[in-house]
Amino acid sequence: MFTFHSKKPYLVINSGFFFLILEFLFMLMVHQSLLEKRLCVYQVTDSKYSSAGNVSGSEQLCDKTDCCLAIFQIINGQPKVDTLACGIANMVCPDATCRAKPHFIDPYIQCTCRTDLCNGKITWSPETEQPPVTQHYTAASFKILNTYVCLKFFIFDVYFLEDPLQPSCHDYNVQPLCSCQIKASENQIPDIVLQEVLGQGHFASVYQAKQRGSVVAVKVYPANWKHMFIKEKEVYELPLMKHEGIVKFLGTGRKPDNGSLLIVLQYAEYGSLHSFLCKHTSSWMLSMKLCQTLSEGLSYLHSDHHSMHKPPVAHRDLSSSNVLVRADWTCVLSDFGSATILRSCSGHRFWQDHTTNMQFCTLNYMSPEILEGSVNLSSSSYLLQGDIYALGLILWEVWMRCSDLFPGGAVPQHLLPYELELEANVTFERLILYVSEMDRRPSIPENWKALPQVFIMKELLTDCWDSDTDARLTAACVVDRLISL
Numbered sequence: 001m002f003t004f005h006s007k008k009p010y011l012v013i014n015s016g017f018f019f020l021i022l023e024f025l026f027m028l029m030v031h032q033s034l035l036e037k038r039l040c041v042y043q044v045t046d047s048k049y050s051s052a053g054n055v056s057g058s059e060q061l062c063d064k065t066d067c068c069l070a071i072f073q074i075i076n077g078q079p080k081v082d083t084l085a086c087g088i089a090n091m092v093c094p095d096a097t098c099r100a101k102p103h104f105i106d107p108y109i110q111c112t113c114r115t116d117l118c119n120g121k122i123t124w125s126p127e128t129e130q131p132p133v134t135q136h137y138t139a140a141s142f143k144i145l146n147t148y149v150c151l152k153f154f155i156f157d158v159y160f161l162e163d164p165l166q167p168s169c170h171d172y173n174v175q176p177l178c179s180c181q182i183k184a185s186e187n188q189i190p191d192i193v194l195q196e197v198l199g200q201g202h203f204a205s206v207y208q209a210k211q212r213g214s215v216v217a218v219k220v221y222p223a224n225w226k227h228m229f230i231k232e233k234e235v236y237e238l239p240l241m242k243h244e245g246i247v248k249f250l251g252t253g254r255k256p257d258n259g260s261l262l263i264v265l266q267y268a269e270y271g272s273l274h275s276f277l278c279k280h281t282s283s284w285m286l287s288m289k290l291c292q293t294l295s296e297g298l299s300y301l302h303s304d305h306h307s308m309h310k311p312p313v314a315h316r317d318l319s320s321s322n323v324l325v326r327a328d329w330t331c332v333l334s335d336f337g338s339a340t341i342l343r344s345c346s347g348h349r350f351w352q353d354h355t356t357n358m359q360f361c362t363l364n365y366m367s368p369e370i371l372e373g374s375v376n377l378s379s380s381s382y383l384l385q386g387d388i389y390a391l392g393l394i395l396w397e398v399w400m401r402c403s404d405l406f407p408g409g410a411v412p413q414h415l416l417p418y419e420l421e422l423e424a425n426v427t428f429e430r431l432i433l434y435v436s437e438m439d440r441r442p443s444i445p446e447n448w449k450a451l452p453q454v455f456i457m458k459e460l461l462t463d464c465w466d467s468d469t470d471a472r473l474t475a476a477c478v479v480d481r482l483i484s485l
């Protein structure tokens with residue numbers, strides 16, 4: 001293997017051994033990079049960010065990623081710090097320094113970078129063609145304007161490549177909202193009188209309100225969350241979004257006193273499915289009505305009526321809190337703040353890379369592939385499949401409150417998925433271990449086994465929350481299976 005010349009020693013290595021050494025060096029580098037933990041500037045208002053690593057003063061030692069993250073809001077032409085912290089697990093950050101990218105959510109910009117404390121220094125060039133500005137931030141100068149991101153998000157972006165060899169594709173273009181689409185079309189809706197608060201979310205508050213004698217629900221976004229308001233409004237305003245399974249959208253408006261932005265919706269008398277299940281048990285027929293109307297709503301949301309310009313929409317934050325129950329015990333989908341419109345692509349190929357699109361979904365309902373960050377970035381169908389996983393969990397929640405499924409026994413209190421197994425405060429770490437690594441799901445009670453329909457129900461749940469995303473049912477199939485029950 002080795003040949004030494006007497007004067008000049010040459011090392012002659014056979015190719016197998018050469019590659020072995022290369023592999024060893026590569027493993028060593030990987031090992032080193034794993035040992036080396038990234039240090040990021042830390043300044044956030046949302047304590048959830050602290051779970052991304054150990055915080056010491058204004059610095060954070062990242063646990064799950066090599067990337068630092070920075071989010072800025074442009075105010076009066078200058079970037080102001082919004083969030084500085086470690087990125088989320090599996091984030092990809094090709095840049096060594098923090099080079100701000102125009103964010104499709106106006107007026108924010110963001111960067112990810114992979115050198116220590118790189119997120120404390122941003123290079124940003126405003127659209128006005130001014131020379132690039134490099135801003136340094138010290139811990140003392142940070143002024144946090146808004147809480148922006150929580151643990152519950154993942155990140156992607158879309159790139160398109162013309163490919164004449166592939167004139168049509170079977171997938172969808174994940175449609176980012178660009179600032180050119182933002183039209184200030186909100187009108188002041190007259191005669192709205194806000195009454196009691198129905199719910200308080202991450203960005204908005206929902207009120208019961210009176211409008212010309214009718215009861216309506218009004219979602220109020222503070223003026224500085226305009227981008228979230230626009231994102232949700234855009235989904236409601238899609239063609240053919242009127243459906244029995246989707247909460248009726250009545251219009252938008254603006255509060256004259258403080259500029260808050262309003263989305264006016266049909267009022268759902270029982271509130272969220274979550275609060276309904278907390279207060280009520282249901283018969284078999286009622287639980288089937290809830291499940292079926294919910295699945296029909298999702299099936300419609302996912303449907304593609306291409307010729308009529310209704311693209312499929314992935315909800316991406318499906319949970320029992322984002323499903324409403326009307327007076328006739330039918331379910332409607334609501335809260336499209338995280339939804340993604342999947343536009344058909346023709347003559348284009350695309351792939352997705354990690355930049356930004358926030359997903360504020362509820363931890364318990366995050367599918368294994370989203371928890372792991374191992375979503376298939378070459379396809380957008382994973383977004384729909386993520387909804388199906390959440391749908392399976394909600395069906396389980398409904399059936400767990402069905403008195404006919406616990407004959408002679410007490411119906412358990414309402415439980416969120418995994419609440420029994422992992423207790424009320426489910427953490428990301430415990431959930432990923434349980435759901436992904438152990439491939440476990442909410443347990444099916446023993447009582448159910450005596451019932452004739454349980455086999456189909458179990459199969460339906462299993463086929464919704466399968467860890468193999470391609471093995472999951474479509475929402476339309478879920479509807480069919482429920483009808484067969």
Ligand SMILES: Nc1ncnc2c1ncn2[C@@H]1O[C@H](COP(=O)(O)OP(=O)(O)OP(=O)(O)O)[C@@H](O)[C@H]1O
Nearest residue numbers: 198199201202204206217265266267268272321335
């Ligand atoms: N149309 C409605 N009728 C009755 N109650 C409603 C209606 N819309 C929303 N709510 C109540 O308000 C709560 C919050 O609504 P929504 O999820 O739209 O707000 P959000 O700010 O997006 O919340 P989150 O950030 O937690 O998803 C719901 O869980 C529900 O209890």
